[in-house]
Amino acid sequence: MSRLGSTYSTEPERLTQTRILGVRVDCLDMTAALAQIERFVDEGGPHLVATVNPEFVMQAQKDREFARVLQDADLCLPDGVGVVWAARRQGCDMRGPVAGVDLVQPLAAMCARRGRRLFLLGAAPGVAADLAARLREANEGLEVNAHSGAPDPAHDLETLHRIHDHHPDVLLVAYGAPAQEMWIDRLKDRLGVSVAIGVGGAFDYLTGRVPRAPAWMRRARLEWLGRLLRQPWRVRRMAVLPVYAVKVLRAPK
Numbered sequence: 001m002s003r004l005g006s007t008y009s010t011e012p013e014r015l016t017q018t019r020i021l022g023v024r025v026d027c028l029d030m031t032a033a034l035a036q037i038e039r040f041v042d043e044g045g046p047h048l049v050a051t052v053n054p055e056f057v058m059q060a061q062k063d064r065e066f067a068r069v070l071q072d073a074d075l076c077l078p079d080g081v082g083v084v085w086a087a088r089r090q091g092c093d094m095r096g097p098v099a100g101v102d103l104v105q106p107l108a109a110m111c112a113r114r115g116r117r118l119f120l121l122g123a124a125p126g127v128a129a130d131l132a133a134r135l136r137e138a139n140e141g142l143e144v145n146a147h148s149g150a151p152d153p154a155h156d157l158e159t160l161h162r163i164h165d166h167h168p169d170v171l172l173v174a175y176g177a178p179a180q181e182m183w184i185d186r187l188k189d190r191l192g193v194s195v196a197i198g199v200g201g202a203f204d205y206l207t208g209r210v211p212r213a214p215a216w217m218r219r220a221r222l223e224w225l226g227r228l229l230r231q232p233w234r235v236r237r238m239a240v241l242p243v244y245a246v247k248v249l250r251a252p253k
């Protein structure tokens, strides 16, 4: 039924999914994303959740395997203003980005409330364990464990052993993209978790190892600029952003 031709409904159909330069993005805001992840937890797994930012989209243009992993993911959340902007151009009605770093605390709260188990994997030695201690402190009864690990296959057995020991429902993987998504995809049938989510540098931010941009910058949707000012080495990675913007503007809507 055509959107405009219907005599029965004046409500336009909501777009639930779009593609940005070929990469799928689900049109969900934070509340809807958390509800969907909770459903994945109830269903059992494995489900892969990716938080797609413009660097993912550009990486997927030249890396077919990463593009395939994103295509097969159960959820591709819009991480960052660049993806929200492009998705809105395509007709996605979304309130704002769903960044990996902003998922961690609500997911920990959900796990505590629902008696689900959480595992934090990645970042430098001690960082995930520090975050686990903070989350335990903030969420009474939360069962959370952590391991720094590494994405290299040589570490798989040790990492799987640590994960299996804890029997988590939710696994957060902080190896940075695309390593974390490739790692989850490679091992997803052996993880025994309901949902695995790549969260990039989230553990560093949440433990204060890397300060987040000030609140006013985040409100002004300038977190990317704050990251660049605090971590100037990102300039090389972010060099793809103007190319991304031009490609999105040139792409047919």
Ligand code: UDP
Residues within 6 Å of the ligand: 122, 123, 124, 148, 149, 150, 151, 174, 175, 176, 177, 199, 200, 201, 202, 203, 204
């Ligand atoms: N990291 C890791 N093992 C590796 C490479 C990276 O645990 O072999 C961690 C690193 O310590 C950091 C995270 O992966 O905590 C990547 O953070 P970054 O801010 O680069 O990710 P982004 O949020 O930009 O995807």
